[in-house]
Amino acid sequence: MSEEKKTQVYLGVISLVQQGRSLNELKVSEIAEASGIGKGTCYEYFSSKEEIIRETLLYTFHKEFDSFCGLLQFDQGFEAGFRQILTVMEKALSQFSPFQTLMSSVGKRELKQYVSEEAMENIMRQMIRLIDLLLDQALQEGVIEPQRPREYQRFVLIGVMQAYCFQITNPQLQISAAQAADYAWQGLREALA
Amino acid sequence: MSEEKKTQVYLGVISLVQQGRSLNELKVSEIAEASGIGKGTCYEYFSSKEEIIRETLLYTFHKEFDSFCGLLQFDQGFEAGFRQILTVMEKALSQFSPFQTLMSSVGKRELKQYVSEEAMENIMRQMIRLIDLLLDQALQEGVIEPQRPREYQRFVLIGVMQAYCFQITNPQLQISAAQAADYAWQGLREALA
Amino acid sequence: MSEEKKTQVYLGVISLVQQGRSLNELKVSEIAEASGIGKGTCYEYFSSKEEIIRETLLYTFHKEFDSFCGLLQFDQGFEAGFRQILTVMEKALSQFSPFQTLMSSVGKRELKQYVSEEAMENIMRQMIRLIDLLLDQALQEGVIEPQRPREYQRFVLIGVMQAYCFQITNPQLQISAAQAADYAWQGLREALA
Amino acid sequence: MSEEKKTQVYLGVISLVQQGRSLNELKVSEIAEASGIGKGTCYEYFSSKEEIIRETLLYTFHKEFDSFCGLLQFDQGFEAGFRQILTVMEKALSQFSPFQTLMSSVGKRELKQYVSEEAMENIMRQMIRLIDLLLDQALQEGVIEPQRPREYQRFVLIGVMQAYCFQITNPQLQISAAQAADYAWQGLREALA
DNA sequence: GATGAATGAGACTTCATTCAT
DNA sequence: GATGAATGAAGTCTCATTCAT
Numbered sequence: 001m002s003e004e005k006k007t008q009v010y011l012g013v014i015s016l017v018q019q020g021r022s023l024n025e026l027k028v029s030e031i032a033e034a035s036g037i038g039k040g041t042c043y044e045y046f047s048s049k050e051e052i053i054r055e056t057l058l059y060t061f062h063k064e065f066d067s068f069c070g071l072l073q074f075d076q077g078f079e080a081g082f083r084q085i086l087t088v089m090e091k092a093l094s095q096f097s098p099f100q101t102l103m104s105s106v107g108k109r110e111l112k113q114y115v116s117e118e119a120m121e122n123i124m125r126q127m128i129r130l131i132d133l134l135l136d137q138a139l140q141e142g143v144i145e146p147q148r149p150r151e152y153q154r155f156v157l158i159g160v161m162q163a164y165c166f167q168i169t170n171p172q173l174q175i176s177a178a179q180a181a182d183y184a185w186q187g188l189r190e191a192l193a
Numbered sequence: 194m195s196e197e198k199k200t201q202v203y204l205g206v207i208s209l210v211q212q213g214r215s216l217n218e219l220k221v222s223e224i225a226e227a228s229g230i231g232k233g234t235c236y237e238y239f240s241s242k243e244e245i246i247r248e249t250l251l252y253t254f255h256k257e258f259d260s261f262c263g264l265l266q267f268d269q270g271f272e273a274g275f276r277q278i279l280t281v282m283e284k285a286l287s288q289f290s291p292f293q294t295l296m297s298s299v300g301k302r303e304l305k306q307y308v309s310e311e312a313m314e315n316i317m318r319q320m321i322r323l324i325d326l327l328l329d330q331a332l333q334e335g336v337i338e339p340q341r342p343r344e345y346q347r348f349v350l351i352g353v354m355q356a357y358c359f360q361i362t363n364p365q366l367q368i369s370a371a372q373a374a375d376y377a378w379q380g381l382r383e384a385l386a
Numbered sequence: 387m388s389e390e391k392k393t394q395v396y397l398g399v400i401s402l403v404q405q406g407r408s409l410n411e412l413k414v415s416e417i418a419e420a421s422g423i424g425k426g427t428c429y430e431y432f433s434s435k436e437e438i439i440r441e442t443l444l445y446t447f448h449k450e451f452d453s454f455c456g457l458l459q460f461d462q463g464f465e466a467g468f469r470q471i472l473t474v475m476e477k478a479l480s481q482f483s484p485f486q487t488l489m490s491s492v493g494k495r496e497l498k499q500y501v502s503e504e505a506m507e508n509i510m511r512q513m514i515r516l517i518d519l520l521l522d523q524a525l526q527e528g529v530i531e532p533q534r535p536r537e538y539q540r541f542v543l544i545g546v547m548q549a550y551c552f553q554i555t556n557p558q559l560q561i562s563a564a565q566a567a568d569y570a571w572q573g574l575r576e577a578l579a
Numbered sequence: 580m581s582e583e584k585k586t587q588v589y590l591g592v593i594s595l596v597q598q599g600r601s602l603n604e605l606k607v608s609e610i611a612e613a614s615g616i617g618k619g620t621c622y623e624y625f626s627s628k629e630e631i632i633r634e635t636l637l638y639t640f641h642k643e644f645d646s647f648c649g650l651l652q653f654d655q656g657f658e659a660g661f662r663q664i665l666t667v668m669e670k671a672l673s674q675f676s677p678f679q680t681l682m683s684s685v686g687k688r689e690l691k692q693y694v695s696e697e698a699m700e701n702i703m704r705q706m707i708r709l710i711d712l713l714l715d716q717a718l719q720e721g722v723i724e725p726q727r728p729r730e731y732q733r734f735v736l737i738g739v740m741q742a743y744c745f746q747i748t749n750p751q752l753q754i755s756a757a758q759a760a761d762y763a764w765q766g767l768r769e770a771l772a
Numbered sequence: 773g774a775t776g777a778a779t780g781a782g783a784c785t786t787c788a789t790t791c792a793t
Numbered sequence: 794g795a796t797g798a799a800t801g802a803a804g805t806c807t808c809a810t811t812c813a814t
Contacts, residue, residue, distance in 0.1 A: 022302040022303055022306070024217050024303075027807090027808065027809085028808075028809060028810080029776095029808080029809090032775095032776095037774080037775090038774055038775040038776060039775075039776060039809095039810090040774065040775050040776060040777095040810090040811080040812085041773080041774055041775065041776095043809095043810070043811080044773070044774075048809080048810085049808095049809065049810090110215050110217075113215070121365065124363060124365050125365065128365065128366070151366070151367075151368050151372070151376070152376050152379065152380075154366065155356050155360060155368075155373070155376040155377075155380060156356070156376075156380050158355075158356045158359055158360075159352035159353050159355060159356030159380060160352050162351075162352060162355040162356060162359060163348050163349070163351045163352030163355060166351055166355060167348065167351075170317060172314065172317050172318065172321065173321070173344070173347065174344075175344050175348075179344070180348070183344070183345050183348040183349075184348075186345065186384075187345075187348060187349050187352060187384045190383055190384045190385075191379075191380045191383045191384040192383075198798095220782090220783070220784085221783080221784060221785080222783090222784090230799075230800090231799060231800040231801065232784095232785090232800080232801065233785085233786080233787080233799070233800050233801065233802095234798080234799055234800065235785095236784095236785065236786075237798070237799075241784085241785085242783095242784070242785090391777095403688075406688075408688040408689050408692070409688075410603050410689075413803090413804070413805085414804080414805060414806080415804085415805095423778075423779090424778055424779040424780065425779080425780065425805095425806090426778070426779050426780065426781095426806085426807080426808080427777075427778055427779070428806095429805095429806065429807080430777070430778075434805080434806085435804095435805070435806090495599075495601040496601055496603075499601070507751065510749060510751050511751065514751065514752070537752070537753075537754050537758070537762070538762050538765065538766075540752065541742050541746065541754075541759070541762040541763075541766060542742070542762075542766050544741075544742045544745055544746075545738035545739050545741060545742030545766060546738050548737075548738060548741040548742060548745060549734050549735070549737045549738030549741060552737055552738075552741060553734060553737075556703060558700065558703050558704065558707065559707070559730070559733065560730075561730050561734075565730070566734070569730070569731050569734040569735075570734075572731065572770075573731075573734060573735050573738060573770045576769055576770045576771075577765075577766045577769045577770045578769075606786090606787065606788085607787075607788060607789080608787075608788090608797095611797095616795080616796090617795055617796040617797060618788095618789090618796075618797060619789090619790080619791085619795065619796050619797060620794080620795055620796065622788095622789070622790080623794070623795075627788080627789085628787095628788065628789090
């Protein structure tokens with residue numbers, strides 16, 4: 001069936017990138033080989049190489065975003081949920097998740113070539129909604145003070161998560177993941193309490 | 194003189210990228226034309242297209258980093274200096290500074306192809322030193338409490354700066370630059386005081 | 387099939403050289419056109435222009451050497467066989483056989499670039515073997531005296547054959563092929579009887 | 580003076596070829612460097628690269644031919660003179676004389692591109708004249724019988740000289756230069772006496 | 773539907789030649 | 794007269810795409 005074959009191609013592209021190739025140097029012949037299909041067959045399901053890459057990016061993002069959301073736990077309290085997110089992000093970053101891997105091989109500029117402005121905005125909207133869900137839970141549990149404007153709350157949550165990722169991906173800062181998670185939690189508390 | 198011609202080429206590349214082209218789709222003929230020299234002349238000063246791009250990245254980064262450092266003010270107090278940095282970053286991001294522009298058109302993966310691991314680490318080291326300089330000033334002025342570990346201090350400073358950049362570059366969050374700067378300062382104070 | 391396409395290319399190269407082009411001035415596009423295939427197709431069967439030329443030389447030599455050997459007749463006596471060789475060489479030289487044509491457009495120096503030292507030595511070894519076969523027949527028939535050392539016999543046979551070729555290819559000496567063949571036979575007899 | 584500079588260039592070309600480069604791969608920049616002059620200066624004395632190569636070939640040939648003729652000795656008898664020629668040829672071949680070196684790097688085909696048909700014929704005429712001079716001396720001394728036609732005499736002389744060169748340049752035949760010279764003399768005597 | 777041989781546009785790079793100094 | 798920086802025509806080779814099987 002058509003969607004299966006397409007997925008086969010997505011997985012081929014992902015495997016190549018995970019082997020260290022960068023997206024814009026992939027050849028159609030490589031993709032076909034990595035996907036276990038013939039070169040010509042790619043053109044039965046996609047109209048061009050660019051479409052293959054664009055759709056692979058979208059596929060990967062949705063897959064990863066869904067699994068990311070699935071891992072979220074709102075039932076064991078905000079702190080547990082927050083730390084769970086950090087863990088998931090750390091795993092994604094250190095294990096080179098498909099999405100992370102793909103993203104690291106395209107610049108923002110190229111990304112726009114592949115993914116429409118609209119798709120990007122949609123993604124961003126979903127992320128903001130997720131952030132707000134988390135903040136709502138934190139408020140309910142009284143972890144953070146209610147009087148702060150929502151914009152500031154978002155600012156802080158984004159900040160600690162980004163700082164966490166930065167620490168993880170820059171070993172020169174010489175902090176363990178656990179230590180960074182504690183700092184993230186501490187920073188969040190102090191800035192929002 | 195040789196360095197002048199090279200600079201001419203760097204500027205040609207930068208102008209192309211600022212016109213919206215992405216680094217890895219540039220043709221040598223375009224670069225030559227944008228630089229106002231003949232195609233063959235490029236090869237008098239660089240041995241390959243890759244060398245042109247690599248050296249342009251290094252040139253741009255060093256130029257920008259120097260000018261960034263030059264704009265720092267340590268003499269009017271920490272808060273003024275901190276806000277100055279935010280302003281500079283905002284200007285760089287919103288005006289598409291050459292470096293920002295170039296960076297947005299290469300993924301991390303490609304970046305490694307062009308810039309050696311060692312050069313990357315060197316850059317990171319310089320940034321950490323800069324962060325520490327700022328934190329030292331904040332400590333001297335009593336803006337932040339001395340008992341916190343330096344790692345945590347860095348974590349927070351990086352976090353607010355990254356969050357600030359994130360707000361600036363994602364207009365969907367609907368915050369003005371000034372507002373975001375206030376949040377950054379507030380977050381810094383609350384998390385480190 | 388792969389070997390057929392390669393042969394198609396060999397024939398293309400040969401036809402170009404027979405039209406007066408010299409090997410090292412051939413362009414891939416010309417070769418492709420002369421072979422009746424697309425430029426890119428050449429690179430499906432050969433990895434570079436140099437490989438095309440090298441393999442064409444080897445192909446042509448083997449083909450010609452085989453047909454040369456096939457024309458040899460050991461069954462009608464030494465003189466008939468010897469004159470047959472001269473005839474074959476004369477035809478090859480005057481009709482611009484593929485091999486002769488190719489050889490005339492590469493210097494020894496270039497030849498070594500294309501054909502390995504080992505291949506050259508192998509060829510030479512085969513030629514010596516051929517010479518010895520002829521000399522053995524001459525000895526059996528009593529055309530030449532047995533007491534001469536084999537090295538001298540070879541020396542003479544090579545000498546008359548080379549002189550014959552020299553006469554053929556230098557019309558200034560104003561000898562007909564038939565006359566030259568008679569001289570070759572006479573010289574051989576007198577020097578070896 | 581003009582001729583001096585030209586000679587400087589000839590010597591530059593010769594030195595390059597003696598270093599193993601082949602004529603048709605030389606770059607003007609290399610020739611200029613090897614000649615110790617600027618690239619542009621070449622074009623003050625020659626109108627093109629082809630002219631440089633053509634004139635170098637002519638220069639080298641004439642120089643070598645003259646020195647070859649100069650070494651000939653007609654005053655110590657034919658055998659001494661004949662053997663002297665063999666020695667000179669052997670030296671030229673084994674020591675890679677400039678001419679020999681240049682010749683080995685152009686095919687006959689290329690040679691025609693560089694040297695006019697007329698020049699070639701002229702050279703051949705001179706060689707025939709030389710051969711005839713030698714044969715005259717041999718006749719005077721009674722080394723060879725007078726009744727043979729001149730064409731046959733030439734045929735034999737050319738044959739032994741070519742066979743000698745062939746032996747020298749093909750070590751696989753495993754004959755020393757001295758042995759080959761004896762065979763050459765022997766062959767000449769037997770075929771012409 | 774699946775394939776991969778064939779293709780040619782177009783990329784990078786070289787280098788003979790020019791010309792301002 | 795001497796130079797070499799600048800040039801662009803032209804070469805080799807790649808690779809996305811097509812299409813006959």
